[in-house]
Amino acid sequence: MLHFSRKPFAMALLLSLNSVAWAASETPDTSAVVKPVDAVLQDRQVELLSYDGSVQLLNTPGNNAPQSSGVVTLANTLRTLLPLHEQWVLRGAEQLAIRAQGKESKLGLPAGSYYVPSTARLSDDGTVLALAAGHNGQLHAMRWQTTKGLQPLIPAGKAHISGVSDMSNDGRTIIGWYQASPSDLTRGFMWTEAGGFTPLPAMLNEPVFTSADGNVVLGEHYRATLKSLQQNQQAQAFMNSMPFDGQDEFGYYEVVAVSHDGQRIAGYVAHTAEPVWQPFLWIADNGFTDLDSAGLLEKPQNGAEPDFAAFRQRIIKAAGMSASEAFTPLSTQAVLWQVGKGVELLDGMESSAGLSRDGKQAFAYSALKPGQSFEMPQLWRFNAKGRKNLHDVIAEPDVYLPIYGMSEDGSRVWLSVNGDTESRTVLLVDAALHEMPSEPEELVLGGTSRDAATSALFVQDLEQGYPVMILRDNQLFAAGDQCRAGDAALLTEYLKISANGKVIAVNKENATCLQTLQP
Structure with missing residues (x-):
């Protein structure tokens, strides 16, 4: 499960075109890394993979949310209430299905349903799915289990709308947000299999990330009123x-x-x-x-x-x-919460950027000072040893640095370096730039394994059909010709990799291709 910030800068549009500056100097050997294609699923698209890739959340390609007045109003409401992370992007959900052992089980959402794809989470074993879904302008935080089907996470009458943000690896802890009434700001919640629904401290308006065990939460506090959030959205x-x-x-x-x-x-x-x-x-x-x-x-x-x-x-x-x-720019504060320890404000940080799955390293963006409107927020890492400005490691203060993936302990971090005219992706190992192999070539990072040691990329070349490459142990391999997207690559939705780094999913225009990599 990749943890990365979706902070809505205009430059974030470059995220889908991140170029990785290296490639193999010779024709890559595919025999050591690629097995034959496991399946080609017609009229299906992979949304999520379980830890080993054996279970998939599927949808139909290009399944956009219905454009009814209720859906448009909901999207605008989400854009207003939660301006830092793009939860207002909705996708059609009535065709969502879990595929396990070659068989599909539909979630059972009604016609006209939609969901928030960016925050949907699948447990490691693929038996639990957390998602925010609804229809007719509604949105509810939900949990799906193979044995119980869909269930709401918030008791009836407690929320006007609600959503999920993240989930523990085992699916037994889910964090999210809810709006008690249309006149309220959002507030975070935690749902556990043992204890059910519990509101998080009021200061946590939007929890964003949680640790693998669900005991650490990173998110935002909004120093705002509903009126100021509406004004901020209009501006x-x-x-x-x-x-x-x-x-x-x-x-x-x-x-x-x-x-x-x-x-x-x-x-x-x-x-x-x-x-x-x-x-x-x-x-x-x-x-x-x-x-x-x-x-x-x-x-x-x-x-x-x-x-x-x-x-x-x-x-x-x-x-x-x-x-x-009179307009007052939105003011936010990054907040860290831990079970048994309470709330900690990350001093000088305006928004969360990522959390290692062991919960020991938090990443956040610094707040801009007055008069710095054209400056880039700096990306900082927080751990037991203190804080470190990762822009200093990159030595480029005027770029935006979203996190694209990281290892469980946060020691290996993929960063997108987005400047005014170009973007590239770099790997930090122990907060130092990692040397990449061979000669430069345009590659796009599709995803990385949970240990960040195996990454799936594709060549941004229409004539070649967007061939897939695998970076493992600092060596680049071609994934073969079986799973190219041809001339219809879905770019940011094109390529996914399982958390164990052994299965890739390549989404084409009208099909998806599942392929197993060698150990």
């Missing part, structure tokens, strides 16, 4: 539209106010040629409108700092907004 949607993209005369911009209905956004933008800041008003149906009455802000001739506070007040007044519509 984020505006920023995600890249409103000044391609306009070289403009540079840094700041949102100053968001109207109560979200239809008007006011702010200012810097001119690149001179120290002048220009106010703007954006209206949803009409686009940009000048705010001439607010005036320009110019840098004083005596070299003093411009009075941005007064400028913001002028902008709010000129836009016809009130002080209650």
Whole structure:
């Protein structure tokens, strides 16, 4: 099970195109690593694999969630309540099935159902599935067992909507979140086979990761109200539209106010040629409108700092907004919770990035300081020896570093290095850069085993049909021609590897291919 952050920076779009800078200098030998194809499943796609790959969670390819008004409203609600990790991405669920010993068992979800694929978890033995699923605009944290079928994790009447975040290896402990009523923020919960549902401390608004035994939880606290989260989502949607993209005369911009209905956004933008800041008003149906009455802000001739506070007040007044519509950027705090030890705030950290399965190493992103809007949050590792800035190891402070996979003890960590113009993937071993074999070539990391010693990759080459490569013990092998995706690779959904590193699943346009690797 890979633990990696899904923090919604625009640069996270590069994640699906992570290039790994190495390849074999000679034609790889496949005989030592690949067995014949075990199965080709028509009209199926692998969503999850059990530890040894013998059990699979299957779906139909391209099974998108129905686009009803209820589903759209739910997605917007999730985007507002849980802005740091992309739980609003939904997929159709009525065809979900567990395949074991060559036979499929449908989960039994009704027509029109959907689920959150990014947080679904399968136990090591494949007998327990945790997922957030629903229909008609609802969402519920659920557990499926081969012997009991589907069961809700939260008692009736306690939650308006709910979801899961992670699960212990044995499936007996599940963490997730719930919203008690439409006017509340979310709160974390833990469900155990022995004790059932228990709310986590109120400070844990969104638990994200848990350890293999379920005794350690890493997540976020939101210093927010429901109103400020709604305002944050409206401002984020505006920023995600890249409103000044391609306009070289403009540079840094700041949102100053968001109207109560979200239809008007006011702010200012810097001119690149001179120290002048220009106010703007954006209206949803009409686009940009000048705010001439607010005036320009110019840098004083005596070299003093411009009075941005007064400028913001002028902008709010000129836009016809009130002080209650002034925009305050979202503030969050990374939180670590342990059974018997309680809550620990990770000082200076704004969001969780990953947790080793032994629970001994936590990873988090540092909070930006005022005026650092264009800086990248730094990735830090926390353990019993203290903290370490992993950007210092990479020696590139201005890149985004999502975690793509790690070993159970956190000693081996795959990182995506996402810069302005390119991205690549690196491996850290004991917080030091690991030397990779041979010559550079464009490879994309599809997944890694639980010990991070075996990784599945594919060559980003349409003409070759996206051939699969296996990196094991620092040697690169070709996985053969049987499981290529042809010209219809599903990119980020294309390639998966079991936790023991012995089975790969290659999703094609209308089929999935299961292949066993040699010991």
